[in-house]
Amino acid sequence: MIMKQLISFIRKEFYHILRDKTTMLILLGIPVVQIILFGFALTTEVKNTHVAVLAPTNDEATQRIIDKLNASAYFDVVEQIHNTNEIQPVFRDAKAKLVVVFEDHFAEKIRHNGVAHVQLIADATDPNAATSFSFYATNIIAGYQQELMAETKNPYQITPEVKMLYNPQMIGAFNFVPGVLGMILILICAMMTSIAIVREKEKGTMEILLVSPMKPIYTILSKITPYFVLSCVNFATIMLLSVFVLKVPIAGSFISLVVVSLLYIFVSLALGLLVSTLTNSQQAAMLISGMALMIPVMLLSGMIFPIENMPLPLQWLSNIIPARWYISAVKTIMIKGLGMSAVLKEAGVLLLMSLVLVAASLKKFKVRLE
Amino acid sequence: MEDIKQHNPAKVIIAENLTKKFGKFTAVDNISFEVEKGEIFGFLGANGAGKTTAMRMLCGLSIPTGGKGEVAGYDIETQTELVKKNIGYMSQKFSLYDDLKVWENIELFGGIYGMKDAEIKEKTDKLMQLLNFENERDKLVGSLPLGFKQKLAFSVSIFHSPKVVFLDEPTGGVDPITRRQFWELIYDATSRGITVFVTTHYMDEAEYCDRVSIMVDGKIEALDSPKNLKKQFNAKNMDGVFQQLARKATRKAD
């Protein structure tokens, strides 16, 4: 009897959602768009940076270095300038982000004095990019130097052999996909659920439900179920896109991934529930979910900005954000290829969070009824 | 109240074969009628008969699918903005601003209809006295009880002395005493020369109108004074008239 009632309520909830095609489209579309953007457009890698060169004496050494810079994917030499007055305008007019200044009589100085100077002037408006430019340029010039030394047959060569672990091609997506998962799931589960519940409260139909012979717990269950299903759909979508379009492999156990994701979904649903008990207006529910959930998730979960760089107080704050634990677990499983045993800590934290949140919201819910 | 007043023959509302279709569904089916200045014209019908749709066309809120209409001498399709300058409107759903005070709502709509500040202030004072709202003047409209709100909404709709005022189910959900007070306001308005076009599904209110039209399934099935209609249908009251017409509709649908 109760099952039947429950199912009919769940069906009603589905109708609500399916009939608002616009919102549905957006909910299903956001992950796709994000994956595409993150996968193909967004990267912190330095590429095709415009470089201007100032070489008072154009000789074979400067030319070789310029060619090497051009040949690399990082830089495009776009302009030759002729005196130091032209440097500032190059930056002001955004013609280049890096200016390479060679000493005069460069090749000659190397031959005769054994040393010549190069100045790398970077536009440090974006300090991170600037340091990248400097380092990559430095490395390229160092490569030239190694060539020189090889030509002079240097027996004291220390050759570094490098290996990139887990993500040999340094695909940015590897780092972003877990973040996208974390954000989408909490968006759907927490934000949408809280808005749906509050909407019923606003319209007054919640009272009807509460007056019905169905226990409040079942009302809540019926509200949560469609969003649970929607999150699973999105999870599957993101996985499919990541594996087949972005070529991000699931190196570890898929089952562990699913388990951890389910845990996270529970936490998010519980969060949504809690938020819905806090307010009676849709606008407020959306604002709270937006402010208190989305923004901290984007910022402090490690989704975009690495946690280890943050000042300590923010790192502690990051610990109470469920997304942080989930994203870390996903990275470990998907990309490092490890199994459940490696993410016990994260799983434990998520489990604890979900229990606490569910208890809190049930309590608040009961209080409201009295 | 049953006597037909001597009207000025000027026609304030003219509807000619007005039709509104939504896809395959015809909400308003080829209706034609005229309303004279100073009349209280009742637009009756069951829910879903097409009353509100028809009214919205006359107010310039909805584009007719077919037919023509004229309100206050202006064409409802080609001179909509001129129509709007000369009418007042009170919708079914309360549509004053809950988060503005009583006097602020009045000032807003007075200003929108081109009244000068001095005039607005003067008339507001008068209105507050008339409605006995002096204590409510500074209250947020959202905090008023429903009856007050309805009276206020009506007063705002005629504040700028329009030629016609359209009222859509103005007394819904309100107690009988407040309803009576409301109709006193309506009479007051007509005595000042404002034509009142009112839709309702309260059949007793039909008795208060000069003439009444009854819409069934998008068509006008009857149009006359309440007295004549009761004679025509051999009914004791307007409710009886309506029942007969409504029964016709269900039978047609069979």
Next chain:
Amino acid sequence: MIKYLLKKEFKQILRNPFLPKMIFVFPFMVLMVFPWAASYEIKNLNLSVIDNDHSTYSHRLTQKIISSNYFRLTDVSPNYDKALKSVEKNESDIILEIPAHFEKDLVNRQGTKVMVSANAVNGMKGGIGMTYLVSIVNDFNMGIVQELMPVAPVGSSVPTVQIDSQYRFNPHLNYRVFMVPALMVMILTLLCGFLPAVSIVFEKELGTMEQINVSPVPKTTFILAKLIPFWIIGIIVISIGFLIAWAVYGLIPAGYFSTIYLFAAIYILTVSGLGLVISNYAQTLQQAMFIVFFFMLVFIMLSGLYTPIDSMPEWAKWIAAFNPLKHFMDVMRSVYLKGSNPLQLTTQLLALIGFAVFFNSWAVLSYRKKS
């Protein structure tokens, strides 16, 4: 007529329980917290060292790396497998393995190698960490060469290219200097995009819209009355931003405030216009909020706030060109850090004016008093 509508809008905003607080608290919160969290700086890389040589040279190399301040020694392992475990546990980011005979091979003029393995889950972090480590190794190499090479007359010593790095506009590489102006743009966008959008849909849902539609209020007047309050709010918000930037971060624009205000004024119109357009098409509050949210997300992602536009593929750059946020962000950063003036920013100016006109005209045209 517009003065009455404006009075109404302002009163409603001020009486709203949330809005006024949001307008002040939100910028404050974002600007106080974000800049500290938002940084891609790579520092404190955790290093695991496998020293199979235990020689003077191997110790020196390790010392040099640690004293560079980029790396912290968090693990010393006897073999690669153990070192890898520390990476798995996220205790180390990068492994350096020094082979046995490291010193001996160098002294015997045999040349040698080192193995570097970096955790590339975060590709950029791995790449940069690798680059740092390799450049330190190279530097160490140069030192060794100078030491071991027999002293010779000038001209046959090992050729060296001395590199000197200089950073313009932000010599201390302060990431906050970069983020704060960009964040102000983001805050402005969120507030001035969301709020007008919500405003019209809300009136639609309540029913007060109908009362306005049936009145002689012209479309343009109505839209203007919605725009102007948010325009003013936007200017207030950006001024608060300036205040916080100065008080908390000591940031003052290298250029003129008036330049920023000029562009801000146009930008706010653009974003509000877009919000109003969405509002005209959405049926419910929820729809409006979600559509705006979607646009904001895409705009913010493709604006250069998080990742540089230059690194994007062509098609993404094209989309970014149509992103008003990107243009305004360029302006903010250029004026704050480089001191640019409007003449140097004509592309952005024209783009923003174009967008403002486009969106607002669309808003007026798509606002239907009749249906």
